[in-house]
Amino acid sequence: MSDSNAKRLERYKRLIEISRDLASTLDLDLLLNRILVAARDIAEAGAASILLYDSAARQLYFQAATNMDPMMRGLVVPMDSIAGWIVTNRQPLRIDDVHKDTRYFKNVAKTVSLDTKNIIGVPLITKDKVIGVMEVLNKEQGEFNEIDEDLLSVLGAQAAIAIENTRLFQQSDLIAEFVHELRTPLASLSTATYLLLRPEISREQSDQIIANIHSETLRLSALASSFLDLARLESGRVHFQKSSFPVLPLLEECKTVMQPKADETRVAIELVVPSDLPSVEGDRDKLKQVVLNLISNAIKYNRPDGKVTVSAARDEKAWQVSVADTGHGIPEEAINNLFQKFYRVKGMETKVAGTGLGLSICKQIIVGHGGRIEVKSKLGEGTAFTFFIPSQ
Ligand SMILES: Nc1ncnc2c1ncn2[C@@H]1O[C@H](COP(=O)(O)OP(=O)(O)OP(=O)(O)O)[C@@H](O)[C@H]1O
Ligand SMILES: [Mg+2]
16 A cells, blocks of 8 residues: 555544544533544644534634634634635635635634644534534645545534534433434444545455444444333333242353353353352343343453353342453442443443443343342452342
């Protein structure tokens, strides 16, 4: 592969990465920062900035920049500036020498203390509404070109959705949260298909993009079934089918299901069940789902060659199942959030696929049985989840 081709692939990859990344934050400042860094890198520019448009007040103002000066935030930019033109015309704009352009807004230049030479601005449009403008300034070498403009337009479309999303989330309910989660894989898919349609894409590049599409569709389908499970559980429409059953066969079935996944990272699954353990009561299928979820986590968040120990016990008051792993552990400040819908511990979420719904579903099922679920974790050593179901 030629140098420039390799470089271009790098930029496409970054675009896919970022579009997947964007919808994963609900903190507007954090989100804008990610967008800016991505825009700057993708366009190989010196700086990037985002202006937001308040359609009620018909005002355009500075919101964030890679080289943000605190003075800049909230600075109103006139509508006859470059950014104003983009909002009004809903079109990208590329200018090779801003000093020759009457729309250049010098007030910004002064505040930013950056000598602007060339610029690309793209509108941020969602649902037919312009919500702002994203600009990149000063190409590192030479001038901005059509590919830069193209890539930025795609990023701008994703960014607009993500920005709108974080706003939407503020008045969230389960549906809004779900829609938000849905948009993550959808954004990746739309970027991927866009890239596939580009004529200069090589076989190698398209294979990679197709692999990406495949994993994102898997994620979408997992998300849909988890969401349905959770929505049903939350609405109280689920009736538990209680029966009395022995624990060991249930755990053995779970082990069999999870073994292939465990083998991938050479994680061993061990069952520790006393041979004289009396039968227990509950909805066998639903409780199996809980155990599967816990074992799935114990494998996913384990280290290679790690171990998962599944144990069961019972006394007069309750019976319990515990799933312990030898993984990274969970930071203390995250423990309280684990059972929240869509919550995923920071840092891991990009490395391991998941929806953040598994534990919420577990909790609903356990609480529906009148029981409780506990977690104990030590960083660097591992985590143990234990659920207790009252004996009848
Ligand atoms: N055994 C574990 N060790 C370390 N972290 C864990 C463990 N179990 C869960 N977590 C953390 O808690 C988060 C929430 O777990 P949960 O099972 O709800 O969602 P998920 O595993 O991300 O997605 P899903 O279960 O839907 O595939 C995980 O993303 C992970 O960060
Ligand atoms: Mg899980």
